[in-house]
Amino acid sequence: MTAAGPVIPNFGQGSSCVTGDHLFCWDWVRQHWGDTLEPHLVQHVELTVIAVSIGFVLALALALVSHRVRGLDQPIAITAGLIYTIPSLVAFQILIAFSGLSTTTVEIPLVGYSLVILYPNITAGLRSAPPEVLEAARGMGLTQRQVLTRVELPLALPAIIGGLRIAVVSTVAIATIAALVGDRGLGYPIFLAMGLPTPFKTEIYSAGVLVVALALSLDLVLVTARRTLVRWVR
Amino acid sequence: MGALIFDTANAHTFFEAFRFIGDHPGFLATKALEQLELSGAALGIGAAAALPVGIVLGHLHRGSTIAIGASILGRALPSILLIAVFLTWLGIGFVNNMAALAVLATGPMLTNAYDGVDGVDRDVTDAARGMGMSRLQILGRVELPLALPLLFTGIRVAAITVVATAPIAAIAGGGGLGDVIVNQASYRLEGVLGASYCVMALSAGVWVALLALQKAMTPRGLRSNRRPTAFSIHGVPPEGDFL
Amino acid sequence: MIRKHTRRAAKAAFAISLGVAIVLGLFAGTARPAANAGPAIVIGTKNFPEEYILGELYKQALVAKGFSVMNKGSLGSTELIQTALTSGKINFYPEYTGVIVQVVFHHNFSGNSAAATTKLARKLEAGKGFTVLNATPFFDTDVVAVTNATAKKYGLKSISDLKKVGSFKFAAFPECQTRTTCLVGYKKQYGLTNVTFVPLASISAYTLLDQGKVLAADVFSTDPPLGKNSKYTVLADPKHVTGFQNVVPIVKTSVAQAAGSSFANTVNAVSAKLTQNAIVAMNKAVIVDKQSPATVARLFLQANHLV
Numbered sequence: 208m209t210a211a212g213p214v215i216p217n218f219g220q221g222s223s224c225v226t227g228d229h230l231f232c233w234d235w236v237r238q239h240w241g242d243t244l245e246p247h248l249v250q251h252v253e254l255t256v257i258a259v260s261i262g263f264v265l266a267l268a269l270a271l272v273s274h275r276v277r278g279l280d281q282p283i284a285i286t287a288g289l290i291y292t293i294p295s296l297v298a299f300q301i302l303i304a305f306s307g308l309s310t311t312t313v314e315i316p317l318v319g320y321s322l323v324i325l326y327p328n329i330t331a332g333l334r335s336a337p338p339e340v341l342e343a344a345r346g347m348g349l350t351q352r353q354v355l356t357r358v359e360l361p362l363a364l365p366a367i368i369g370g371l372r373i374a375v376v377s378t379v380a381i382a383t384i385a386a387l388v389g390d391r392g393l394g395y396p397i398f399l400a401m402g403l404p405t406p407f408k409t410e411i412y413s414a415g416v417l418v419v420a421l422a423l424s425l426d427l428v429l430v431t432a433r434r435t436l437v438r439w440v441r
Numbered sequence: 442m443g444a445l446i447f448d449t450a451n452a453h454t455f456f457e458a459f460r461f462i463g464d465h466p467g468f469l470a471t472k473a474l475e476q477l478e479l480s481g482a483a484l485g486i487g488a489a490a491a492l493p494v495g496i497v498l499g500h501l502h503r504g505s506t507i508a509i510g511a512s513i514l515g516r517a518l519p520s521i522l523l524i525a526v527f528l529t530w531l532g533i534g535f536v537n538n539m540a541a542l543a544v545l546a547t548g549p550m551l552t553n554a555y556d557g558v559d560g561v562d563r564d565v566t567d568a569a570r571g572m573g574m575s576r577l578q579i580l581g582r583v584e585l586p587l588a589l590p591l592l593f594t595g596i597r598v599a600a601i602t603v604v605a606t607a608p609i610a611a612i613a614g615g616g617g618l619g620d621v622i623v624n625q626a627s628y629r630l631e632g633v634l635g636a637s638y639c640v641m642a643l644s645a646g647v648w649v650a651l652l653a654l655q656k657a658m659t660p661r662g663l664r665s666n667r668r669p670t671a672f673s674i675h676g677v678p679p680e681g682d683f684l
Numbered sequence: 685m686i687r688k689h690t691r692r693a694a695k696a697a698f699a700i701s702l703g704v705a706i707v708l709g710l711f712a713g714t715a716r717p718a719a720n721a722g723p724a725i726v727i728g729t730k731n732f733p734e735e736y737i738l739g740e741l742y743k744q745a746l747v748a749k750g751f752s753v754m755n756k757g758s759l760g761s762t763e764l765i766q767t768a769l770t771s772g773k774i775n776f777y778p779e780y781t782g783v784i785v786q787v788v789f790h791h792n793f794s795g796n797s798a799a800a801t802t803k804l805a806r807k808l809e810a811g812k813g814f815t816v817l818n819a820t821p822f823f824d825t826d827v828v829a830v831t832n833a834t835a836k837k838y839g840l841k842s843i844s845d846l847k848k849v850g851s852f853k854f855a856a857f858p859e860c861q862t863r864t865t866c867l868v869g870y871k872k873q874y875g876l877t878n879v880t881f882v883p884l885a886s887i888s889a890y891t892l893l894d895q896g897k898v899l900a901a902d903v904f905s906t907d908p909p910l911g912k913n914s915k916y917t918v919l920a921d922p923k924h925v926t927g928f929q930n931v932v933p934i935v936k937t938s939v940a941q942a943a944g945s946s947f948a949n950t951v952n953a954v955s956a957k958l959t960q961n962a963i964v965a966m967n968k969a970v971i972v973d974k975q976s977p978a979t980v981a982r983l984f985l986q987a988n989h990l991v
Contacts, residue, residue: 213957215965216987218980221973235974242976292601292644294608296622297637300630304454307773308728308756376516383519384609389728390757394521399758401525401613402732403971404890404909408529410974415522422517532895533887612886614897623885626763627858 225409232409243396243410248417251392254382255425258314259374262321266370269322270329274359280330287323295320295384303388313385313392317378324374325367332366333359368433372426379422393418458634469618469639476617476643479610480603482539487546487599492592495554499588500580508555515548520606524613538607538615545606546599553595557588586659593655600651601644608640618643723942725753728774731760733970733977734824734906734963738778740981742933745954748991749946761859762787769814775936781805781819782927784934786865794865794927798823801928815940817951819930820958824906826856826866826926828919831893834900835917842920844874846900851878855892856902858883866902869925890916906960908968931958957988 224232236244273279298316306312336359344358386394393414400410462469491511498504523541531537561584569583585592611619621628621636628636725746729739736758743755756774759765762783768774784805785794795801798819806816828843835841838849846852860866861881870876882898889901890909893916900919903910910918933951940947966984969975985991 213959213962213984214987215962216983218965218969218975218983219973221975225974226972239974239976242979292605292641294605294622294637294640296608296619297633297640300622300625300633303773304630304771308759308768372513373516376513380517380519383521386521389759390755394519395757397521397525398886399733399736401528402886402888404888404907405894406525406529406887406891407974411522411525411529415519415526418519418522419514419517423513426513426517528887533891533897614885614887620883624858624883626761627861627883 225407228405228408230408231412235409236413239410244413244417247391247393247396247414248421251379251382251418251421254310254313254317254385254392255375255378255421258317258378258382259321259371261314262318262374262378263325263371265318266322266325266329269326270333271355273330274333284327284330287326290319291323293319295381296387299384299388308389310391313382313388317382317385320381321374321378324377325370328366328370328373329363332363332370335366336362364436365433368429368436372429375425375429376422379418379425383418393421454630454634457631458638461628461631461635462638465635469621469636472616472618472620472636473639473643476604476607476619476640479535479539479615479617480542480600480607480647482535483542483603483607484546484596484600486539486543487603488550488596490543491547491550491599492554495551495595496558496580496585496588499555499558499560500576500584502559505555505559508552508559512548512552515545518544520545520609521612524610524615528613533614535615538610538613542603542607542610546603549598549602550592550595553591553598554588557591557595558584560591561587589655589659593651593658597648597651597655600647604644604647605640608637722751722944722947723939725751725776725939725943725947726774727753727755728759728765728768728777729755729757730762730765730777730779731758732904734904734967735778736977737963737966737970737981738931738958740978741954741958741985742776742778742951744978744981744985745950745990746947748985749950751943751947751950761857763859769934769936770812772936775939777934778931779934780824780929781932782825782865782929784809784816784932786927787859787863792864798928798930802930802932805932809934810937813937815935815937817933817935817940817948818955819932820955820963821930822906822958822960822963823928823930824904824963825921825929826860826902827905827910827921828870828900829889829893829903829910829916830900830919832915832917835919840917840919842922843870843876843925845919846874846876849899851880852899853880853882853897854900854902855882855884855889855898858885860902865925865927873923873925906964906967908964908971911964911968931955954985954990957984957990 220226222232222234225235269283273283293316295316298319299312302312302315306315340358340362341354344354349357382392383394383397385392386398396410396414400407400414495508498508520541523544524538527537527540531540558580565587566579566583569579574582607615607617608619608622609615611617611623618636618640621632622640625633725743727739727743729735739755739757743753746753759768759774759777762779765774765777766788769777779788781798781801782794785791785801785808789808791804795804802816802819809816828846830840838845840846840848854867856866861883862868864872867879867881871879882892884892889898889903890907892898893901903916905918910916933955935951962984966980969980970977982991
């Protein structure tokens with residue numbers, strides 16, 4: 208019954224920067240990049256990519272459908288608008304009851320918001336083809352599908368990529384709230400650091416910088432992609 | 442796993458939430474007012490910062506990068522991060538949350554103010570200059586009235602962004618309906634849902650009220666002057682430079 | 685409607701089905717139980733550092749013995765994590781014995797001793813289909829703290845002294861407001877009136893005390909800020925309102941049985957090593973020295989040959 212007392216190892220004293228609550232502690236960042244910052248960054252990227260990809264596929268499908276069946280546009284747009292008004296905090300809590308504490312619970316609202324952002328942009332892009340160009344294309348004997356793939360979609364590219372940019376940046380930001388559903392994404396270190404007896408500035412700032420840097424770099428990637436794609440398509 | 446099977450106890454909750462609202466009208470009203478107070482203050486500060494900058498830059502037809510950048514940055518900054526950062530600078534309470542929400546409000550307002558003033562037809566401003574108007578007169582009597590629709594859209598978008606984001610401020614003492622939404626332990630899912638119905642209604646109300654205000658403030662002669670661009674088809678404010 | 689033979693419709697159909705396939709794939713992916721070593725253990729923790737450490741300690745020890753374990757991380761207070769447990773979203777979490785008896789099962793009194801409380805908790809949970817494993821040597825009770833300056837100003841030594849203050853603000857996690865081990869008990873046993881309750885969401889009570897937003901707060905006895913040279917004064921609780929609070933892992937009985945005796949032995953071996961000194965040292969490492977709970981847990985388990 209009397210086991211030997213435990214060995215209490217040296218856990219590594221925080222530097223005076225950390226314990227003294229200084230503005231920013233590079234040593235902490237270097238020390239904890241691997242066990243705290245990097246894993247959550249990777250999770251965050253995964254969350255974003257999955258959400259925007261699925262949202263894009265769904266938005267494209269809906270846009271193509273409503274492009275041909277005019278009556279559908281208003282109802283879809285209104286539903287989309289309604290989805291956007293649901294605060295993400297609440298969406299997560301409702302979904303936990305149905306899909307548990309899983310990535311699915313987190314992804315459903317994120318996909319929803321991406322869809323809501325992408326749908327109007329894709330639709331607007333599809334409609335941006337000047338009527339003269341469409342007439343000329345049809346006059347040249349192109350089928351409806353060929354008009355779509357050779358004229359309307361290429362002309363819609365700037366709008367689609369514009370929408371993707373907004374969707375990606377917004378999703379990166381909203382995904383921070385995913386931390387409420389458990390340990391995933393860069394929001395988690397921010398929450399933990401906020402809740403300490405003295406909120407831990409370095410962790411908040413470094414996770415924050417990573418989130419913003421992620422959003423801006425993905426935006427940059429899309430801007431570059433647009434230039435390349437538009438040139439290639441023309 | 443049964444993830445797609447709705448638990449009947451929980452489907453019921455959506456309707457129980459209305460009963461929660463019915464049972465606690467005074468409490469929810471107080472919370473809603475708190476939230477409007479916080480949102481209004483944040484919007485005011487954001488407008489004071491964003492509108493002058495956007496209008497001046499638009500008038501000078503300079504700094505489009507700043508305008509677009511403000512938009513992108515506004516979207517890229519998570520509300521939680523802003524709250525956490527201001528918490529470390531300003532402590533807990535009204536001011537810290539107001540500052541965080543104000544930062545979120547500036548993006549749409551700056552960009553739209555810039556777009557609105559910058560986008561005024563050059564022929565019109567040239568004509569005005571030709572008539573001998575000073576820069577200030579051009580700005581006040583020509584550019585601003587014509588820019589009003591976009592300006593107001595920016596304010597509207599910023600307003601509902603702030604109102605809809607305010608609940609999260611409850612985690613740092615921001616008060617408002619968020620106090621219920623982050624506190625499922627005390628109010629149960631019915632309460633959380635009830636409070637969020639209120640938030641959604643509040644956002645819709647703010648949108649409608651500001652739209653009405655805009656209509657009332659737009660000079661009659663300019664009311665049908667909304668240039669139908671691709672952006673305005675779905676009410677998506679002009680952000681991003683896709684055209 | 686859409687003409688069946690337009691390529692357009694085909695493209696839309698393809699896109700929709702691709703999207704649905706991805707979504708279903710995600711559902712299926714999360715539904716499949718992990719690997720092959722017995723039942724999947726799904727751990728959750730409450731929302732403060734001590735619990736994060738406990739979650740990691742148990743998870744890593746079990747993984748080392750070949751079990752398939754997921755740690756879902758911080759889920760919230762007792763009330764929320766209990767819902768997660770009873771609805772099957774998790775099947776393992778570390779709880780405090782007195783909290784089980786008085787909060788989960790609403791008894792007014794938890795027991796005359798730590799052992800009695802554990803025994804009662806075990807019996808009550810067993811009735812619901814949950815197994816309570818061995819208790820840790822350490823305990824962590826709620827305590828009421830004020831800043832040293834406040835204690836000096838009003839001459840506060842014990843919770844009943846708060847009557848001297850008149851009306852004051854008191855911060856705690858939301859669940860404290862309705863618990864007999866917390867505010868309800870304090871008010872009843874010490875005759876406190878005029879207490880304005882300030883619920884904590886994500887910010888620490890110490891932050892509120894430091895900024896003068898509240899006069900007193902409910903904190904935990906193993907918190908590092910209460911250690912040596914503390915800026916805070918802990919008020920005495922002679923009527924023992926906060927009860928006995930050793931930690932016990934609660935596990936769904938069917939899962940524990942399926943996992944076998946080596947499961948219980950592994951968990952109990954970890955619990956046995958968690959003395960007051962050990963947990964306070966680990967809390968300090970996470971809260972003060974800002975180490976990650978996972979690393980602190982790993983170092984402790986390694987030093988004690990539990991991984």
